[in-house]
Each structure stands twice: as C-alpha cells, then as structure tokens.
Amino acid sequence: MLKIKDLHATIEDKEILKGINLEINAGEVHAIMGPNGSGKSTLSSVIAGKEEFEMTQGEIVFEGEDLTELDPEERAHRGIFLSFQYPVEIPGVSVTNFMKASINAHRKSQGQDDMPANEMLKLIREKSELLEIDRKFLSRSLNQGFSGGEKKRNEIFQMAMLNPKLAILDETDSGLDIDALKVVAKGVNKLRSADNAVLLITHYQRLLDYIIPDVVHVMVDGQIVKSGGKELAHELEERGYDWLRPENAI
Amino acid sequence: MELKDKLISSFLAFEEACDVDSDIHNLRCEAIKEFETMGFPSKKQEAWKYTSLNSVLKYDYSVFPKKEDAIEYRDIKKYLIHDIDTYNLIFIDGIFSSHLSQTTHDKIDVCLMSSAMAKPKYKGIIDQYFNKIVSKENGFNSLNTAFAREGAFIHIPKNIAANKPVQIINFATGNESALMIQPRNLIVVEENAQIQIIERHQSLTDHPVLTNSVTEIFAAKRATVDYYKIQNDRPSASLIDNTFIDQKDDSNCSMHTFSFGGKLTRNNLNFYQRGEHIDSTLKGITIIEDKQHVDHNTLVHHIFPNCESHQDYKGIFAEKSTGVFNGKIVVEKEAQKINAFQSNNNILLDDSATINSKPQLEIFADDVKCSHGCTIGQLDEDSLFYLRSRGIPLKEAKALLMYAFANNVLESVKIPEIKKRITHQIALKLGVSLGFDL
Ligand SMILES: Nc1ncnc2c1ncn2[C@@H]1O[C@H](COP(=O)(O)OP(=O)(O)OP(=O)(O)O)[C@@H](O)[C@H]1O
Ligand SMILES: [Mg+2]
Numbered sequence: 001m002l003k004i005k006d007l008h009a010t011i012e013d014k015e016i017l018k019g020i021n022l023e024i025n026a027g028e029v030h031a032i033m034g035p036n037g038s039g040k041s042t043l044s045s046v047i048a049g050k051e052e053f054e055m056t057q058g059e060i061v062f063e064g065e066d067l068t069e070l071d072p073e074e075r076a077h078r079g080i081f082l083s084f085q086y087p088v089e090i091p092g093v094s095v096t097n098f099m100k101a102s103i104n105a106h107r108k109s110q111g112q113d114d115m116p117a118n119e120m121l122k123l124i125r126e127k128s129e130l131l132e133i134d135r136k137f138l139s140r141s142l143n144q145g146f147s148g149g150e151k152k153r154n155e156i157f158q159m160a161m162l163n164p165k166l167a168i169l170d171e172t173d174s175g176l177d178i179d180a181l182k183v184v185a186k187g188v189n190k191l192r193s194a195d196n197a198v199l200l201i202t203h204y205q206r207l208l209d210y211i212i213p214d215v216v217h218v219m220v221d222g223q224i225v226k227s228g229g230k231e232l233a234h235e236l237e238e239r240g241y242d243w244l245r246p247e248n249a250i
Numbered sequence: 251m252e253l254k255d256k257l258i259s260s261f262l263a264f265e266e267a268c269d270v271d272s273d274i275h276n277l278r279c280e281a282i283k284e285f286e287t288m289g290f291p292s293k294k295q296e297a298w299k300y301t302s303l304n305s306v307l308k309y310d311y312s313v314f315p316k317k318e319d320a321i322e323y324r325d326i327k328k329y330l331i332h333d334i335d336t337y338n339l340i341f342i343d344g345i346f347s348s349h350l351s352q353t354t355h356d357k358i359d360v361c362l363m364s365s366a367m368a369k370p371k372y373k374g375i376i377d378q379y380f381n382k383i384v385s386k387e388n389g390f391n392s393l394n395t396a397f398a399r400e401g402a403f404i405h406i407p408k409n410i411a412a413n414k415p416v417q418i419i420n421f422a423t424g425n426e427s428a429l430m431i432q433p434r435n436l437i438v439v440e441e442n443a444q445i446q447i448i449e450r451h452q453s454l455t456d457h458p459v460l461t462n463s464v465t466e467i468f469a470a471k472r473a474t475v476d477y478y479k480i481q482n483d484r485p486s487a488s489l490i491d492n493t494f495i496d497q498k499d500d501s502n503c504s505m506h507t508f509s510f511g512g513k514l515t516r517n518n519l520n521f522y523q524r525g526e527h528i529d530s531t532l533k534g535i536t537i538i539e540d541k542q543h544v545d546h547n548t549l550v551h552h553i554f555p556n557c558e559s560h561q562d563y564k565g566i567f568a569e570k571s572t573g574v575f576n577g578k579i580v581v582e583k584e585a586q587k588i589n590a591f592q593s594n595n596n597i598l599l600d601d602s603a604t605i606n607s608k609p610q611l612e613i614f615a616d617d618v619k620c621s622h623g624c625t626i627g628q629l630d631e632d633s634l635f636y637l638r639s640r641g642i643p644l645k646e647a648k649a650l651l652m653y654a655f656a657n658n659v660l661e662s663v664k665i666p667e668i669k670k671r672i673t674h675q676i677a678l679k680l681g682v683s684l685g686f687d688l
Binding site for chain 2: 048050051052073076081082084087088090093101106162
C-alpha cells in the first residue's frame with residue numbers, strides 16, 4: 001500500500017529525514033517508536049504532504065501512485081489520514097460543520113454530490129457514539145479549548161468519519177487516560193480490515209497492548225535503525241534507545 | 251466647474267423648492283456657509299490621511315435627479331431582506347417611492363423626513379432633535395444639512411417595541427450619468443422603546459454615484475436600538491456615511507456594519523454616551539478586493555460613569571484593496587468605572603493589499619478598564635495544512651478560515667435572516683461552497 005524508498009527531507013536546509021525505507025501492506029499495523037526529535041512527526045507530515053518540508057531525495061508511493069506532486073488534499077482524497085500530534089484550534093468552525101466540509105470535499109473529489117443531511121447526521125451520530133463523544137461537543141469550535149485528551153479523541157472521530165485507507169496516528173495516545181485510550185483503540189480497531197493499514201507513532205508500549213502491531217520500527221536521527229515484531233516494543237521500554245544509536249551499534 | 255462650486259450654486263435652485271421661512275431652512279443656510287468655508291476634507295487632515303477623495307470628487311454629479319418611477323419590486327427584491335415582514339422606506343435616486351415602501355403611523359412613526367418636516371405634528375420632535383448631534387468636523391456633514399430634505403424619519407414613543415424591523419434603502423438608477431444623493435435620517439427612540447433598523451445603499455448600474463448620508467439616532471433611557479448597515483454596492487458607487495448616536499441612561503445601542511463592496515466607503519460612526527449604565531456596541535466585517543477602499547472612523551465618547559463600549563472590527567483584504575481603521579475612545583474625567591473594549595483584526599491576502607489601523611485613546615479618568623488590540627496577519631499555515639489534510643482544497647480551506655475569522659462578529663446580530671444573508675454573502679464573496687450551510 002505504502003512504499004517509501006530512501007526518503008530524505010529537509011526544512012530550512014536542515015536535513016531531518018536521512019534515508020527512510022518503509023513498506024506497509026494493506027491489513028497491517030506498523031508502529032514507529034523513537035526518541036524526541038528523531039523525525040517521526042516529520043515523516044508523517046511529509047507523507048501527508050506538508051509543503052514546508054522539502055523532499056530532496058527518494059520517493060513515496062501510495063497504491064502504486066507517486067505522491068510527490070500531490071497536494072495534501074489530494075492525498076487525503078486518496079485515503080491518507082493523519083491524526084495530528086498537535087491538532088490545530090480553529091475558532092469559529094464547529095466540529096460538525098468542519099466534518100461536513102471535509103466529507104463533502106472528499107465526495108466532490110470522487111464526483112459525488114454532497115452527502116444528504118440525514119445521512120450525514122446518522123453517520124455523525126454513529127461515529128460519535130463509537131468514540132463516546134458528547135453531542136454538545138460537536139457544536140463547539142474545532143479543538144478550541146478542548147483538553148489534550150479531547151483533541152486526540154476528536155482526531156480519531158474524524159478518522160472514523162472519513163474511513164481512510166491509511167491512518168497515521170502521531171502520538172494519539174499521549175495525554176490519554178486509560179479509559180480514553182481504550183475508546184481510541186476501539187475506534188482504531190474498528191477501522192482495521194484487510195484493505196486498511198495503520199501507522200502508529202508512539203512513545204509507549206501501552207497503546208500496543210490494545211492495538212497490536214505487526215511490525216515495530218525504531219527511528220533514530222532521521223533513519224529507521226531497527227525493525228522487528230511487537231516484542232521489540234517491550235525491549236525498547238526496558239532498554240531505552242541508546243543501544244540503537246548509530247555510534248553505539250556494534 | 252468644481253464639485254464644491256457646483257454644489258454651492260445649486261443651493262440657490264434648491265431653496266426655491268423649500269419652505270424658506272422654516273427654522274430648518276435657517277440651519278440649511280448656516281450649513282451651506284460652513285461648507286463653503288470648509289469644503290471637502292483633504293488628506294492633509296489627520297482624520298483623512300489614508301482616504302483620498304480625488305477619485306470620487308472628480309465626477310460631474312447631478313444633484314437634482316429627474317423623477318423616475320420605473321423601478322418595480324421585482325427589480326429590487328433581492329436587495330431587501332424579503333423573507334421577513336418589515337417596514338420599508340425605499341428611495342429611488344433620493345426620491346421617496348411610495349409604491350415600493352411600507353410606512354406607518356400606527357403607534358410608531360416610520361415615514362419620510364420631508365413630510366415630518368412639513369407637518370406641525372412633528373415640529374416638536376424636529377425642533378428638539380434635528381441637527382443636534384451632527385459634528386461640524388468635516389464638510390460632508392454641513393453639506394448634508396444644507397441639502398437636508400429627504401430621508402427616513404422614525405419615532406418610537408415611550409414603552410413601545412416596534413413590531414417589525416425597518417429597512418431604509420436608497421437605490422440609484424443610473425438615469426443620470428453621475429449622481430450625488432444626500433439622505434438625511436432622524437431616528438428618535440423614546441424611553442424604554444425598541445427598534446431594529448437595516449440600512450443599505452444600492453446602485454443599479456455602473457454609473458458613478460456618491461452618497462453623503464447623515465443619520466442622527468437618539469436613544470432615551472432604557473431604549474434599545476439595533477442597527478445594521480449592509481454595504482455591498484457596485485464598484486462605481488461611493489459612500490460617506492455619517493452616523494451620530496446619542497444615548498441616555500441604561501440604553502443599549504448596537505451598530506453592525508458589513509462592508510463587502512463599493513468603490514470608496516467611509517464610515518464616520520460616533521457614539522455619545524450621555525448617561526450611566528449605557529452599553530454601546532460597534533462591530534464590523536469588511537471583505538473587499540480589487541482597489542476597493544473601506545475606512546472605519548469610530549468615536550466612542552464616554553462622558554458619564556459606569557458604562558461599557560465594545561468594538562470589534564474584522565477585515566479581510568484581497569488584491570490592491572485598502573482598509574483604514576481609526577478608532578477613537580475618549581473617557582472624560584467624570585466617567586469612572588468605564589469598560590471600553592476595542593479590537594481590530596485584519597487579514598491581508600495579498601502583498602498589494604494594505605490596512606492602516608490606529609487606535610486613539612484619550613483617557614482622563616483613572617478608574618477605567620480599557621483594552622485595545624490590533625492585529626494584521628496572513629492565514630495561518632498550520633491551520634491551512636490541517637484543513638487540507640482533511641481533504642478540504644486550498645481555496646475552500648482559505649475561505650473556511652476567513653469565515654471562521656469573521657464569524658464571531660455575527661454572534662451579536664439579533665435578526666436571524668440578516669445573519670443568514672451575511673453568511674451567505676461571505677461565502678459568495680469567498681467564491682466557494684463550503685460543504686455546509688452557513
Ligand atoms: N518547522 C520546523 N522548523 C525547524 N525545525 C523543525 C521544524 N519541524 C521539525 N523540526 C526539527 O526536526 C526534528 C524532528 O522533529 P519531529 O517533530 O519530526 O520529531 P519527533 O520524532 O516527532 O519528536 P517527538 O517525539 O518529540 O514528537 C527536530 O529536531 C525538530 O526541531
Ligand atoms: Mg512528534
């Protein structure tokens with residue numbers, strides 16, 4: 001589904017990603033762990049098409065199509081979804097209206113008309129119940145004044161609404177209490193199917209107890225230095241990252 | 251002939267059709283002299299530094315249009331808020347159109363200035379209120395007073411809430427190659443009375459139009475006035491709007507100004523708080539492009555203690571458009587415990603657009619809460635990326651952010667149909683469908 005080859009990316013002439021190779025197949029869950037500042041969020045932004053980062057080398061192919069020239073919205077239309085580590089606050093636009101704008105933009109890109117109002121309402125109700133989101137919440141301005149956990153839950157609500165092919169969750173578990181974590185995991189697991197894939201970025205193996213990954217990667221200084229099964233997450237939890245830093249590698 | 255000279259010589263012809271023995275005519279005669287001395291404002295004056303009138307004053311405007319009644323309701327319906335019941339005062343080229351209007355004398359008076367001036371019944375009100383709060387700071391006001399004859403006259407007696415809003419709409423037909431109109435409105439809202447008013451100036455062709463409008467509003471004790479100005483005229487039409495609001499104890503007045511069109515628009519909006527526990531609200535949304543110019547020049551004069559004022563102006567400026575915000579707050583020495591809030595936020599969509607924003611605070615009292623803030627910025631890149639990552643295309647994402655930016659100004663709009671119209675207008679202005687009903 002997603003093939004990343006020798007990806008290098010810079011911001012303001014500083015190289016952040018230094019040759020990433022990553023292949024995710026439909027039906028799989030991958031996790032990326034790694035120290036602060038190693039480039040995990042950068043990788044997710046680059047996949048989602050953030051223009052501030054410059055891809056200097058390599059390629060990103062999604063379902064056989066080179067993404068390099070595609071705008072963020074075009075990538076979204078193809079089924080890529082990014083749950084932000086720091087969701088942006090947009091005062092003046094309600095969660096509901098934002099979701100309508102988003103869903104209808106997706107439909108338009110597929111040549112479909114706007115979703116009928118009753119269908120939209122039904123979908124919103126179903127997904128907000130799945131994520132145990134209070135209805136009052138939906139009429140509030142997007143992310144404005146939301147607690148850290150509420151923002152994250154709202155991201156997963158959006159994911160559930162859009163039903164993407166590839167969901168990249170950038171530290172969606174950070175700041176969640178244990179109940180919220182279970183709710184979010186339920187939302188993610190509901191999305192999982194033979195046709196979808198999930199890329200989890202996390203610092204805690206705790207999340208991986210609920211969403212079980214097929215592959216765990218370790219990212220250090222802009223490179224994936226090690227990949228393994230889910231037991232790798234446990235090892236990282238115990239040993240930290242130092243043993244994986246290039247200068248310590250044997 | 252220069253416009254100034256033309257107007258002064260037109261005054262003689264104008265007088266022939268007036269009741270020259272009336273008190274009002276004395277005021278007119280004084281006013282034309284004032285105009286003769288002052289003339290039009292120039293950029294040399296501080297208050298007009300960023301607004302040049304050259305491009306507006308260069309036309310050979312006709313001052314007395316021929317009477318023309320060919321306008322039908324269907325031609326103008328779209329300019330009215332027509333989905334609710336309202337009183338309508340419709341003027342065509344400055345002349346009252348009785349067949350398009352709906353006036354009343356039932357409990358309240360919603361009628362014409364010309365008839366109020368002529369009828370003995372209204373002499374008391376006219377004597378007491380007419381031209382009492384109009385500033386002589388610029389020649390436009392005196393010029394309007396000199397030619398004051400037609401406009402809206404609204405009187406809401408004590409303890410009465412008007413049963414429906416009033417729309418005051420001035421149309422310019424374009425029958426003249428260039429037309430100058432000078433509406434003069436007087437609105438008197440007595441103790442504990444209420445009124446909602448919608449005002450609009452609309453040109454129907456691309457001939458140049460210059461409107462110099464003066465409105466005096468008196469809100470007595472506990473009166474409520476909600477006033478909405480919709481400025482979405484053609485690129486050939488300019489407006490100098492001079493509005494003066496006098497408030498007494500416990501009154502509540504709000505002015506919302508929506509500026510989406512026109513060539514040059516200058517809003518001189520003046521609030522005088524003459525009493526305690528007064529609330530004044532001044533809000534505006536400006537969205538313009540393509541060499542349009544909108545200038546908001548506000549004054550809030552706090553004269554008595556325990557009052558509040560709230561100003562919130564939002565501006566979005568595209569290609570080559572220019573905006574000015576000049577917000578003056580004066581708090582007199584006796585006016586303690588004042589809460590005066592002012593904010594002016596602007597988005598420039600283009601390097602060629604400009605905004606000059608200047609707060610002017612003159613505070614002589616010591617126990618005052620006064621906050622003001624002005625921002626000028628672009629759309630936030632991170633917000634744009636967030637919206638786009640949800641599939642919302644760049645153009646729509648920008649529009650959504652602009653809508654969100656301006657949106658809170660609409661919260662205080664009390665007529666839902668206006669809110670609907672304005673949000674729709676904003677979406678049109680932004681040129682996109684946002685995927686949800688605004
Ligand atoms: N806009 C930017 N301008 C300059 N440097 C940036 C920018 N964005 C990211 N960086 C730098 O790129 C590096 C990688 O950042 P990134 O956010 O991708 O790390 P991360 O692995 O997600 O870290 P964390 O675990 O703390 O979220 C950091 O050194 C960061 O300072
Ligand atoms: Mg990160």
